[in-house]
Amino acid sequence: MTGAIPDAPSDAKTDDVIRVFLVDDQELVRAGFTMLVDSQPDMRVVGQAGDGGEALEKLRVTASDVVLMDVRMPRLDGVEATRQLQSLPQAPRVIVLTTFDLDEYAFAAIKAGAAGFLLKNTPPADLLSAIRQVRSGDAVVSPSTTRRLLEHFAGALPDDERERPDLAALTAREREVLVEVARGLSNTEIAQLFTLSEATVKTHIGRILAKTGLRDRVALVVLGYETGIVKPHS
Numbered sequence: 048m049t050g051a052i053p054d055a056p057s058d059a060k061t062d063d064v065i066r067v068f069l070v071d072d073q074e075l076v077r078a079g080f081t082m083l084v085d086s087q088p089d090m091r092v093v094g095q096a097g098d099g100g101e102a103l104e105k106l107r108v109t110a111s112d113v114v115l116m117d118v119r120m121p122r123l124d125g126v127e128a129t130r131q132l133q134s135l136p137q138a139p140r141v142i143v144l145t146t147f148d149l150d151e152y153a154f155a156a157i158k159a160g161a162a163g164f165l166l167k168n169t170p171p172a173d174l175l176s177a178i179r180q181v182r183s184g185d186a187v188v189s190p191s192t193t194r195r196l197l198e199h200f201a202g203a204l205p206d207d208e209r210e211r212p213d214l215a216a217l218t219a220r221e222r223e224v225l226v227e228v229a230r231g232l233s234n235t236e237i238a239q240l241f242t243l244s245e246a247t248v249k250t251h252i253g254r255i256l257a258k259t260g261l262r263d264r265v266a267l268v269v270l271g272y273e274t275g276i277v278k279p280h281s
Contacts, residue, residue, distance in 0.1 A: 065182045066093040068111040068139065070102040070128065072120045076167070080115060083171050090178065099128025106132065111139040112182050118145045118156060130159035140181045144169075157265050163187035164265075185264070211274060213259045221258075222276075224251040228264060229271025 067084050069077045069092060081092045094109045096102035099116075100123040106114070114132070118125040129141045142163035143156040157164055162181045165174060177187040217225065220241075227237045234248045241248075252264070261267060271277040 063089060065090045065178060066110060066112045067091065067178060068093055068102070068106060068109065068114045069095045070097075070099065070114060070120070070125065071117040071144070072097050073117075076117075083174070084178070087175060090175070099123030099125055099131075102128050103131055106135065106139065110137075113178050114139045114141045115178075116141050116143050116156070116161070118143055126156045126159050129156050129161050133160040142177055142181055142187065158269055160262070162263055162265060211259075214274065214276075216258045217255060221251050221255050224248065225255055225267060225271060226277055228252065228255075228267045229277040231268070 067090055069080050069084075071077050071080070074097070077095050077097075081095070084090045084092050093111055094105050096105055098120040102114070102116070103123070116125045116129055120128075125143060129143065132138050132141060138160075140162040141156075141160065142165060143161045144165055144167050146167050162185075163177055165177055165187065169177075180187050214222070223241065224237060227240060232240070234245050234252070237243070238245045238248045252267070255261075255267065256263070259267070259270060261270060
């Protein structure tokens with residue numbers, strides 16, 4: 048991985064240290080991520096596992112904020128491990144890491160509850176930023192990667208729009224915002240498109256999440272395509 052590593056927030060305190068857990072079947076990969084994460088004053092690696100099963104065992108007794116989860120592993124893969132993690136009290140947020148941006152497991156992992164999806168060759172600065180964003184409650188998936196994933200699975204997506212009762216509760220503006228979120232636009236881009244403030248866009252997204260009962264922005268992207276509100280090539 049290449050790229051300049053940013054400084055941690057200057058106001059980071061010991062209590063704010065992000066506890067990161069690493070799950071990858073390659074020890075060398077875990078060693079590299081450990082060096083990167085531990086180089087940051089606001090982060091530390093609190094544990095490691097070589098497969099999903101070991102990760103679940105350790106995470107039941109190891110407090111963690113963010114899990115960097117490989118997808119393809121023996122014994123228990125990252126998709127099922129991510130799904131089972133959601134049942135834990137105060138479940139950590141999961142960032143799925145994979146070698147290929149069209150890995151068929153990646154979309155499944157996001158549906159299973161992952162808060163982010165990144166390639167293993169993501170620049171260090173971007174990975175560290177993603178860890179901080181996910182810890183703060185945001186979701187991290189590159190819009191271009193999201194589009195490629197969804198286009199890859201286009202055959203399994205509906206041809207016609209499928210209405211859900213919770214979608215019927217959305218206002219016209221909230222529905223418009225949902226469409227643009229699903230298309231991969233950022234809050235800034237959505238604000239510019241509709242001539243709104245970013246704060247207003249965040250408010251709309253918060254209301255959409257509340258009405259649909261979904262976790263985060265990633266889940267809204269999946270919802271938009273699964274219901275046919277947005278088509279892969281629209």
